[in-house]
Amino acid sequence: MQTSPKSPQSSKAHPAGRWLYPRPEGLFCEPGGFYVDPNKPVDKAVITHGHADHARRGHGAVLATPETIAIMKLRYGEDCAGVFQHIDYGQTVSVNGVNIRIVPAGHILGSAQVVLEHNATRVVVSGDYKRVFDPTCEPFELVPCDVFVTEATFALPVFRHEPAVKEARRLIESVRQQPERTHMLGVYGLGKCQRMIALLRQAGFEETIHLHGALVELTQFYEQRGFTMGSWRPIGKDSSGQRQDYAGQLVMCPPSAISDRWSRRFPDPATAFASGWMRVRGRARQYGVELPLIVSDHADWPELIATIKETGAEEVWVTHGREDALVHQLGLMGIPARALALVGFDDEGE
Amino acid sequence: MQRFANLLDNLANTQSRKRKLALLADYLLNTMDPDRGWTLAALTDGLPISLPLRRILHDLLSDTVDAELYRLSRDYVGDTAETVSLLWPERQSEGDEPPTISALVVAFKTTPKERIPDLLARALDRLDISGRFALLKLLGGAPRVGVSARLAKTALAQAFNHEVSDIEEVWHAVDPPYHDLFAWLTGKGDKPDPGNRPTFRPMMLAHPIQDEDWPRLEPNDLTAEWKWDGIRVQIAATACEMRLFSRTGDDISKAFPEIASAFIRHHCVLDGELLVVRNAEVAPFNDLQQRLNRKTVSPRQLREFPAHVRVYDLLFEDGEDLRPLPFEERRARLEAWHARNSPPLTDLSQTVAFTDFAELSQIWSGTRKDGIEGLMLKRKSSPYLAGRPKGHWWKWKRAPLTLDCVLMYAQRGSGKRSSYYSDYTFGVWIDDSSASADTSEPQLVPVGKAYSGFTDEDLLKLDRFVRNNTIERFGPVRSVAPKLVFEVAFDDVQISSRHKSGVAMRFPRIARIRWDKPANEADTMSAVRALL
Numbered sequence: 001m002q003t004s005p006k007s008p009q010s011s012k013a014h015p016a017g018r019w020l021y022p023r024p025e026g027l028f029c030e031p032g033g034f035y036v037d038p039n040k041p042v043d044k045a046v047i048t049h050g051h052a053d054h055a056r057r058g059h060g061a062v063l064a065t066p067e068t069i070a071i072m073k074l075r076y077g078e079d080c081a082g083v084f085q086h087i088d089y090g091q092t093v094s095v096n097g098v099n100i101r102i103v104p105a106g107h108i109l110g111s112a113q114v115v116l117e118h119n120a121t122r123v124v125v126s127g128d129y130k131r132v133f134d135p136t137c138e139p140f141e142l143v144p145c146d147v148f149v150t151e152a153t154f155a156l157p158v159f160r161h162e163p164a165v166k167e168a169r170r171l172i173e174s175v176r177q178q179p180e181r182t183h184m185l186g187v188y189g190l191g192k193c194q195r196m197i198a199l200l201r202q203a204g205f206e207e208t209i210h211l212h213g214a215l216v217e218l219t220q221f222y223e224q225r226g227f228t229m230g231s232w233r234p235i236g237k238d239s240s241g242q243r244q245d246y247a248g249q250l251v252m253c254p255p256s257a258i259s260d261r262w263s264r265r266f267p268d269p270a271t272a273f274a275s276g277w278m279r280v281r282g283r284a285r286q287y288g289v290e291l292p293l294i295v296s297d298h299a300d301w302p303e304l305i306a307t308i309k310e311t312g313a314e315e316v317w318v319t320h321g322r323e324d325a326l327v328h329q330l331g332l333m334g335i336p337a338r339a340l341a342l343v344g345f346d347d348e349g350e
Numbered sequence: 351m352q353r354f355a356n357l358l359d360n361l362a363n364t365q366s367r368k369r370k371l372a373l374l375a376d377y378l379l380n381t382m383d384p385d386r387g388w389t390l391a392a393l394t395d396g397l398p399i400s401l402p403l404r405r406i407l408h409d410l411l412s413d414t415v416d417a418e419l420y421r422l423s424r425d426y427v428g429d430t431a432e433t434v435s436l437l438w439p440e441r442q443s444e445g446d447e448p449p450t451i452s453a454l455v456v457a458f459k460t461t462p463k464e465r466i467p468d469l470l471a472r473a474l475d476r477l478d479i480s481g482r483f484a485l486l487k488l489l490g491g492a493p494r495v496g497v498s499a500r501l502a503k504t505a506l507a508q509a510f511n512h513e514v515s516d517i518e519e520v521w522h523a524v525d526p527p528y529h530d531l532f533a534w535l536t537g538k539g540d541k542p543d544p545g546n547r548p549t550f551r552p553m554m555l556a557h558p559i560q561d562e563d564w565p566r567l568e569p570n571d572l573t574a575e576w577k578w579d580g581i582r583v584q585i586a587a588t589a590c591e592m593r594l595f596s597r598t599g600d601d602i603s604k605a606f607p608e609i610a611s612a613f614i615r616h617h618c619v620l621d622g623e624l625l626v627v628r629n630a631e632v633a634p635f636n637d638l639q640q641r642l643n644r645k646t647v648s649p650r651q652l653r654e655f656p657a658h659v660r661v662y663d664l665l666f667e668d669g670e671d672l673r674p675l676p677f678e679e680r681r682a683r684l685e686a687w688h689a690r691n692s693p694p695l696t697d698l699s700q701t702v703a704f705t706d707f708a709e710l711s712q713i714w715s716g717t718r719k720d721g722i723e724g725l726m727l728k729r730k731s732s733p734y735l736a737g738r739p740k741g742h743w744w745k746w747k748r749a750p751l752t753l754d755c756v757l758m759y760a761q762r763g764s765g766k767r768s769s770y771y772s773d774y775t776f777g778v779w780i781d782d783s784s785a786s787a788d789t790s791e792p793q794l795v796p797v798g799k800a801y802s803g804f805t806d807e808d809l810l811k812l813d814r815f816v817r818n819n820t821i822e823r824f825g826p827v828r829s830v831a832p833k834l835v836f837e838v839a840f841d842d843v844q845i846s847s848r849h850k851s852g853v854a855m856r857f858p859r860i861a862r863i864r865w866d867k868p869a870n871e872a873d874t875m876s877a878v879r880a881l882l
Binding site for chain 1: 362363364365415416418419422423426427428429432433436437479762764766768769813825826
């Protein structure tokens with residue numbers, strides 16, 4: 001029996017742990033010589049999606065979906081990695097006896113699960129994912145596997161997200177009921193912003209939406225990819241003399257802008273924040289928002305449990321979030337699970 | 351229940367008082383009886399239900415939720431009612447009407463103890479997350495949603511176009527769910543009659559005296575009294591019952607049983623100051639605080655913090671309403687009444703004799719030395735009026751103390767001020783041996799916090815200063831380079847074990863921003879201790 005000295009596995013753990021295991025830089029596939037979503041610049045990286053804590057600049061070579069690569073270039077510049085290799089959903093590439101297949105994760109536009117096959121074992125590294133319908137990305141595809149690598153952002157039984165359209169309707173109702181106020185909706189710039197716009201349109205909101213400068217480029221990118229965002233307009237960077245009246249209007253901005261000096265241009269704003277964290281009152285209070293909207297691009301507790309069951313995985317590895325609760329729950333279900341203790345992930349702003 | 355749950359959600363999420371009032375008023379106007387009455391009870395005096403909620407929930411949950419997952423969830427959420435509301439399995443089925451708040455209150459009031467857990471489980475099954483949260487908060491006592499009893503009464507007054515003093519006057523004559531009260535407010539019934547029950551009479555409050563008031567005042571028209579550092583109370587006694595009310599009309603009788611027994615068989619309404627008095631000496635406010643906000647009181651507290659009422663006005667005597675009489679006449683009636691009855695644990699507030707304002711000013715200057723909070727001035731001809739009427743009563747607080755302190759931390763405000771660093775923590779230099787002697791760097795220790803005393807224009811400048819001089823950020827708080835001096839005015843400084851500096855300021859505010867003063871010339875800890 002040969003065990004890699006770097007492998008943290010005990011002899012009882014799943015054999016996949018001999019060729020896929022965490023290193024300080026992130027989750028490492030030894031035979032393939034690549035990392036998945038590394039937190040530092042490495043030679044070879046497979047990137048699941050474009051959020052900043054998963055896609056970082058400075059890698060030698062990046063393998064990702066065309067959308068993720070485009071997002072990385074948009075955010076970091078054309079030369080943010082040495083070489084880019086596109087891989088489409090459903091496509092497989094082989095690297096030194098490891099098959100890499102990419103399937104949709106349902107998290108944001110271009111988000112992918114990485115299906116790895118080696119030594120007749122299949123591991124699915126799911127990145128960030130959700131199961132509910134999202135008009136701005138491909139739906140999650142279930143891949144049966146031996147080991148399922150999952151996130152645990154909302155892995156506490158208290159996290160049960162609301163139906164997203166219902167939350168969009170609440171916002172619209174609030175806008176209609178308070179025509180004298182400006183509604184400011186805080187959203188994560190990539191994914192959540194465009195999903196909320198799509199949801200609002202779906203719920204019948206046809207007015208012009210005003211976007212903070214930080215949201216403009218990515219929203220244009222979604223439009224270029226064929227997603228309809230309806231009427232929107234950027235808010236000027238400087239309030240140059242003439243005051244625009246935003247009363248009765250909907251403004252979208254990054255969450256941090258809500259309590260930033262930027263927000264002072266709106267008289268008596270009504271603040272909203274679309275995030276899975278809004279499920280907990282203390283968190284809503286912490287952000288000081290009047291209208292907490294419980295909309296998330298991550299799986300909630302029931303989705304996490306159901307997905308893990310459906311994959312039929314013999315073992316589950318948990319990457320980041322509330323690992324202790326999920327590992328405990330899987331223990332109750334008789335599924336061996338362990339926390340990989342990967343660092344560098346941050347889903348605060350989701 | 352859903353309407354009540356929505357109301358709680360909306361109240362919790364808005365910080366503006368005006369908007370809270372509007373939400374409450376809208377609810378009270380547009381909700382049926384008795385639902386609105388039970389809601390009003392929940393927000394004011396509480397519901398007449400008491401259960402061992404924590405134990406019942408523990409038993410109920412142990413069947414459905416793993417203990418470890420509950421523990422992790424509770425730790426994350428930080429509130430039991432909310433955790434349970436989120437963890438409770440969804441069992442609501444189609445066509446299951448959620449119960450009304452009234453149906454629930456009645457059910458919980460009338461169900462025998464052993465069947466309560468079952469009742470609660472069935473109720474939780476029929477509600478959604480916010481409904482479950484609202485129910486558990488309701489059963490657990492005060493739903494903490496940033497609404498005081500006073501605010502709820504103000505909203506009630508606003509909804510039905512009355513003065514809040516009208517509501518306060520009848521408040522203790524009505525019981526939840528307040529059928530009589532709503533009948534009167536909606537014009538379908540008479541004003542509720544307290545009968546033999548003691549009720550609260552809205553108090554007359556004083557204005558702080560301003561420089562421009564003096565020229566309009568004549569020494570001969572005024573009576574002066576000492577201003578005492580206790581809490582304002584009203585004693586309402588009828589032949590069968592006595593109640594002690596706080597300034598806002600809250601019934602605090604249970605916390606002061608010795609005062610209640612001092613008024614057996616009296617029939618009067620008195621206005622006065624509640625104090626802790628030991629050997630005829632008024633104890634510091636801190637001692638009185640040991641007795642406040644309690645539902646019951648222990649024999650030890652009764653012994654160590656003996657309560658006392660210093661009376662200064664007589665509103666009713668044997669059912670006769672004296673409020674329309676001039677203060678001078680009421681005062682004479684009060685003195686006669688007290689001489690005749692002299693209930694134990696009370697004395698008369700002494701008047702302070704003076705001939706002109708120069709003399710009065712001299713007396714005022716001596717108040718700090720004598721440990722008195724200042725002076726009260728009352729117009730001899732004034733009737734007893736509800737609220738804070740202009741031109742009748744004035745308070746003349748002793749001059750504040752001041753210290754030059756250095757800005758250390760700034761925190762974002764809330765509501766309108768949420769984009770401004772508007773809450774300031776300031777400190778003084780440590781200069782005694784107790785400080786870390788080996789560090790040569792001078793160090794600051796925080797002594798207080800203030801968020802008032804400056805104009806909007808100052809606030810803009812302060813906000814800019816904070817942003818340009820930030821050392822570190824901790825969430826909404828920034829530590830700031832020790833460069834800016836505030837002249838802080840405060841009423842008093844007291845020993846406190848809750849603060850690192852060992853002292854706490856009372857009523858601090860920023861008197862002046864000393865942009866000109868170098869921080870190293872600010873005050874020191876020994877200067878603070880010298881004020882103790």
